[in-house]
Amino acid sequence: MDFRQLSETIARRSSVLCVGLDPDPERMPKGLAGHDLPLFEFCRQIVDATAPFAVAYKVNTAFFEAAGPEGWESLERLQAYIGKGYFRIADAKRGDIGNTGRLYAKAFFERMDFDAITVTPYMGLDTLEPFLAYEGKCVYVLCLTSNPGAEFLQLTCSKKGRFLFEQVAESVAVHVQSSRLGLVAGATQAEHLPLLLKAAPNSHFLVPGVGTQGASLEQTLSHFANHKNRVLINSSRDILYASQGPDFAERAAERAQVLHSVMTSWLKGDTNQTAQDFPEQL
Amino acid sequence: MDFRQLSETIARRSSVLCVGLDPDPERMPKGLAGHDLPLFEFCRQIVDATAPFAVAYKVNTAFFEAAGPEGWESLERLQAYIGKGYFRIADAKRGDIGNTGRLYAKAFFERMDFDAITVTPYMGLDTLEPFLAYEGKCVYVLCLTSNPGAEFLQLTCSKKGRFLFEQVAESVAVHVQSSRLGLVAGATQAEHLPLLLKAAPNSHFLVPGVGTQGASLEQTLSHFANHKNRVLINSSRDILYASQGPDFAERAAERAQVLHSVMTSWLKGDTNQTAQDFPEQL
Numbered sequence: 001m002d003f004r005q006l007s008e009t010i011a012r013r014s015s016v017l018c019v020g021l022d023p024d025p026e027r028m029p030k031g032l033a034g035h036d037l038p039l040f041e042f043c044r045q046i047v048d049a050t051a052p053f054a055v056a057y058k059v060n061t062a063f064f065e066a067a068g069p070e071g072w073e074s075l076e077r078l079q080a081y082i083g084k085g086y087f088r089i090a091d092a093k094r095g096d097i098g099n100t101g102r103l104y105a106k107a108f109f110e111r112m113d114f115d116a117i118t119v120t121p122y123m124g125l126d127t128l129e130p131f132l133a134y135e136g137k138c139v140y141v142l143c144l145t146s147n148p149g150a151e152f153l154q155l156t157c158s159k160k161g162r163f164l165f166e167q168v169a170e171s172v173a174v175h176v177q178s179s180r181l182g183l184v185a186g187a188t189q190a191e192h193l194p195l196l197l198k199a200a201p202n203s204h205f206l207v208p209g210v211g212t213q214g215a216s217l218e219q220t221l222s223h224f225a226n227h228k229n230r231v232l233i234n235s236s237r238d239i240l241y242a243s244q245g246p247d248f249a250e251r252a253a254e255r256a257q258v259l260h261s262v263m264t265s266w267l268k269g270d271t272n273q274t275a276q277d278f279p280e281q282l
Numbered sequence: 283m284d285f286r287q288l289s290e291t292i293a294r295r296s297s298v299l300c301v302g303l304d305p306d307p308e309r310m311p312k313g314l315a316g317h318d319l320p321l322f323e324f325c326r327q328i329v330d331a332t333a334p335f336a337v338a339y340k341v342n343t344a345f346f347e348a349a350g351p352e353g354w355e356s357l358e359r360l361q362a363y364i365g366k367g368y369f370r371i372a373d374a375k376r377g378d379i380g381n382t383g384r385l386y387a388k389a390f391f392e393r394m395d396f397d398a399i400t401v402t403p404y405m406g407l408d409t410l411e412p413f414l415a416y417e418g419k420c421v422y423v424l425c426l427t428s429n430p431g432a433e434f435l436q437l438t439c440s441k442k443g444r445f446l447f448e449q450v451a452e453s454v455a456v457h458v459q460s461s462r463l464g465l466v467a468g469a470t471q472a473e474h475l476p477l478l479l480k481a482a483p484n485s486h487f488l489v490p491g492v493g494t495q496g497a498s499l500e501q502t503l504s505h506f507a508n509h510k511n512r513v514l515i516n517s518s519r520d521i522l523y524a525s526q527g528p529d530f531a532e533r534a535a536e537r538a539q540v541l542h543s544v545m546t547s548w549l550k551g552d553t554n555q556t557a558q559d560f561p562e563q564l
Contacts, residue, residue, distance in 0.1 A: 022381065022382070024381065024385075060382055062376075062378060062382045062383075062385040062386045062389070063382075063385050065354075065385070065386065065389040066385040066386070066388045066389040066393060067393075068354060068355075068358060068389075068393055069351040069352070069354045069355040069358070070351070071354075072347075072350060072351040072353075072354040073350075073351040076350060076351070093376070093377060093378055093402075093405075094344075094375070095375065095402060096344060096375055097427075097429040097431070098429070099304065099306065100304070100342055100344045100345075101344075103306075103344040103345050103347070103348040104344045104347065104348070106348045107344070107347040107348040107350075111348060111349075111350055120375075120377060120402045120404045120405070121404060121434070121435060122402045122403060122404040122424055122427075122435055122436070123375075123402070123424065123427050123429060123431060123432060123436075124427070124429060124430070124431020124432050124433065124434035124435065124436075125431050125434050126429055126430060126431030127429075127431065142404055142405065145379075145404075145405050145406075147379040147380070147405060147406060147408055147409075148406070148408060149379070149405060149406020149407050149408030149409065150405060150406050151406065152403070152406035152407050152453070153403060153404055153406065153435075153446065153449075153450075154404070154406075156438075156440050156446065156449065157440065157441045158438050158439065158440060158441070159439045159440070159441060159443075161441075164435065164438065164446070167435075167438065168435075171434070
């Protein structure tokens with residue numbers, strides 16, 4: 001699936017929900033510990049439960065690396081399990097040059113079959129090339145992140161009076177491969193989102209930070225009124241750990257359904273609908 | 283091993299050689315393909331051959347990830363094989379926040395026992411915290427990299443008239459944990475190295491870019507005259523692929539010995555010795 005197909009899928013399923021798969025062994029239900037590949041098993045059940053509501057899954061590679069070779073096997077199996085009907089993002093925040101970049105691309109786009117990867121831009125735009133060498137694959141460039149430390153570089157003001165994140169966004173927007181490049185924009189950066197959207201008015205966006213990290217879904221969506229088919233709102237912990245008991249998958253589905261309902265209303269233009277309209281499901 | 287012990291090791295072994303382990307299946311000797319873990323086997327033989335000349339090994343995680351779970355197993359075995367007598371760097375260029383950062387740190391400092399990791403600073407200095415939470419472990423922050431695209435952000439000029447890389451270097455130099463923070467500085471950036479060293483006069487440096495990437499060892503060393511026990515010069519491909527035949531380990535040892543000889547002379551203050559003084563070994 002590429003960005004064009006993602007847009008079609010968003011319209012067809014009336015959802016911009018990206019479920020973030022960050023399987024934390026300390027927060028997973030105890031009953032899964034006996035499985036051969038507990039990280040895979042947990043995520044598999046989350047995927048099954050949320051599939052009716054999601055259009056994308058974002059797999060956070062750190063959680064798999066921390067489990068060693070078994071974790072990496074879970075990652076590979078999970079990518080294959082999700083399947084081609086969903087936009088599959090490797091949230092790996094890689095970024096390196098030459099041979100090293102080519103091997104990262106090989107890992108995520110050839111050995112595995114992710115549709116997109118997140119990349120950090122500090123080393124420069126040549127770090128995008130190894131990923132873009134794979135036809136049809138997409139790259140989300142970290143631009144304005146949701147953490148407090150984001151200001152250290154991203155909000156540095158350049159000589160030309162622009163923030164560094166604007167420079168990143170503009171470079172992605174005018175890139176010769178811009179149709180396969182998106183931007184990561186933290187929902188907690190509401191103050192700066194208008195500037196960012198102005199710098200890259202036609203780009204795709206991946207938006208973490210809603211829910212546990214503090215931003216409200218409704219306010220976040222309101223920024224993307226002109227990007228309805230080009231935005232993914234990520235939710236990880238709110239869905240994954242809605243319950244830590246044996247009903248975790250059922251509760252995850254309920255949470256995903258609530259988010260999906262708000263998104264559907266927003267996509268159809270009914271901006272008065274909020275998550276509070278579904279209290280029985282919260 | 284921490285930075286203080288690294289400095290002692292540099293002085294004791296008269297070497298600043300860091301061997302970069304980037305095992306590329308396409309360039310490895312054909313005879314290794316039959317091994318269960320060919321990446322591990324290749325690197326093991328390189329480590330054995332270069333151990334008399336090196337003080338550090340930098341393991342490039344991309345090359346292992348591209349081989350899936352087996353590659354990750356090779357990575358874990360390799361880290362353990364190198365052993366505590368050498369400064370072991372995970373060249374992973376990670377960098378993320380909160381829970382994700384903690385899991386990266388767990389992977390490289392707890393599940394494996396690397397002494398240091400390379401980290402990209404785009405998301406901010408809070409990305410360092412999960413790594414620094416491990417007592418005694420060190421972090422090299424990407425600062426001025428050796429690739430052409432480095433200018434995109436690193437040579438952006440901020441409002442205060444400084445390059446962005448200077449801002450990164452100064453922040454690392456004054457960080458409360460500065461004794462455990464180093465900087466990555468590409469040898470190909472000779473023009474800017476003086477500014478960088480001025481911004482972080484007491485920091486440790488990891489320097490790639492000598493050899494295949496174009497910078498000469500002698501010229502690079504000349505920049506670090508005041509950092510003799512606080513610099514590592516990395517060499518990867520020049521050593522690893524000195525031969526692609528069955529004599530690869532022997533040729534790797536010879537190449538490492540040449541670099542070591544130049545480094546020893548430099549550390550002892552004999553600046554007239556160059557790699558050209560050892561032509562029979564080249």
